[in-house]
Structure formats: structure tokens, C-alpha cells
Amino acid sequence: MHEDLLQAYDDQLRGAAELHGEVDVERLGPLWLAQFRGDRGFITYRSLPADAREIADLVDAALEHFRERTAASSVEWKTRGHDLAPGLEDELLERGFVAEEPESIMVGRAEGLVADVDLPQGVEVRRASSVEDIRASYEMQGIVFDDPDWRSRAEDAVRRRESGEQQELWIAVADGAVVSTGRLEPVEGTDFAGIWGGATLPEWRGRGIYRALTSRRAEVALALGKTLINSDSTEFSRPILERSGLVKVSTTTPYVWTR
Known part of the structure; x- marks a missing residue:
């Protein structure tokens, strides 16, 4: 039963469905890069490559996008605990992202x-x-x-x-x-x-x-x-x-x- 709920969450609520009220959205491979009101950037996706090097390249490219092409004063990369994303958290931390408190996804x-x-x-x-x-x-x-x-x-x-x-x-x-x-x-x-x-x-x-x-x-x-x-x-x-x-x-x- 839990697996069905998680599947519904992944299928229906990730990616474009998360981008309510965005000012601007661009795609970068599997990523959605969104600029919201209040100078807030947001990065989400349905899934990531299973290769750590490809993930590192995506992190670099996404951060460059927000550094050079938007006025975002902060950027949130939303991770999920059940994703297969080798090396993602280490890559984010190395580039200056700070982890906030984990929350439970309830469905x-x-x-x-x-x-x-x-x-x-x-x-x-x-x-x-x-x-x-x-x-x-x-x-x-x-x-x-x-x-x-x-x-x-x-x-x-x-x-x-x-x-x-x-x-x-x-x-x-x-x-x-x-x-x-x-x-x-x-x-x-x-x-x-x-x-x-x-x-x-x-x-x-x-x-x-x-x-x-x-x-x-x-x-x-x-x-x-x-x-x-x-x-x-x-x-x-x-x-x-x-x-x-x-x-x-x-x-x-x-x-x-x-x-």
C-alpha cells in the first residue's frame, strides 16, 4: 500500500506540478529550474542519472544558471530520501549548499x-x-x-x-x-x-x-x-x-x- 502511495506521489507531484506561482522556468536535462517571486530559486526533478559524474555536472550547470542568469538570492535543491542519486548530497555540500532539517513526506x-x-x-x-x-x-x-x-x-x-x-x-x-x-x-x-x-x-x-x-x-x-x-x-x-x-x-x- 505504501508503495502505491509513493508511486502516485512520484508520478503526479514531481517536476512541473511543484512549480506553482513561478516567475520563470527553464529545463536543464532532467531538472526544472524555477525562479519564484521574492528572488527565490528552486530546483526539482522526477529522477536523476545513476552516474555520479553526470550528477556532479548537473549540479554545476544548475548553480551556474542561478549565479549568472537570475537574480535569485537563494536557491533550494529539493532532495528525496528514496531517490537513486549517487553522490548528490556530497556534491551539493561541496558547492556551498546547506542542508536544512529533513521532513517526512506524508501521503x-x-x-x-x-x-x-x-x-x-x-x-x-x-x-x-x-x-x-x-x-x-x-x-x-x-x-x-x-x-x-x-x-x-x-x-x-x-x-x-x-x-x-x-x-x-x-x-x-x-x-x-x-x-x-x-x-x-x-x-x-x-x-x-x-x-x-x-x-x-x-x-x-x-x-x-x-x-x-x-x-x-x-x-x-x-x-x-x-x-x-x-x-x-x-x-x-x-x-x-x-x-x-x-x-x-x-x-x-x-x-x-x-x-
């Missing part, structure tokens, strides 16, 4: 995430309905993840909403403040919707709030005809998703180069 049936959850008194779960909601959500995420760039991420989310991109931001509110949040991003042309950006203030954790946000996003995904859910999960949210029936099919580690 499962959307219906398994739907549940009745008793929320704490005074907590409301709803779609973010205004620009103010979006900014408050990202400010809260900035606190949770110690992210000094939350403002630019918030403004990018506002632009994506105004452009009509299909995504939904859900929030939990208590006493007028956002205490938990998460996005739903249906992937066009696939069976998948992704759940991203999950964050809950420490004092509100363990009370069913994130579980309720996950359930509501799964209900919306099903209404859109999406039967599978995926997420790159931190250790905070992985146990919640596992209890809902999602399984860890692999890992992903971002390697980031900074100009």
Missing part, C-alpha cells in the same frame, strides 16, 4: 482526515476571509518558526490570492487572535491536494485545534474531487497526520545555497 486518503473534533471553548475554525486574516496568520507562523521573513511571505500569499490561484488558507481564532493555521493547495490535473504551513502557538497545542483545521481542509479537498492528501511534515504535525491515516512514504531534505 494518504483525504477521507481519513475527516473527523468530528471538539474545539476548546471560544475557538473558531474558518477560512481566512480578508487580507488582515492572511497577514495575521503569517505573523503567527513567523513567531512559531522564528521566521524573520514572514512579512514577505504574507504579501506573496496576498498576491497569490488576488491572482485567483487555487488555494485556501484556514485559521483558528481565539479572542480575535490567530492561534493556528494551515493552507490547502489543490494540484491541478492530479488526485492530490497538499496541506501546508501548519502551525499552532505552543500554548494552544494538544487541544485538537490543528486536527480540526486538517479535517476541514480534507473536506474541502474531497468536495473538489481530490482523493489524496500530501504534506511535507515536521515532527510536530507528523503524529497528527499519522493518526488520521496518512503514512510516511519517504523523506525530503532541502539543500539551500545563498548568494
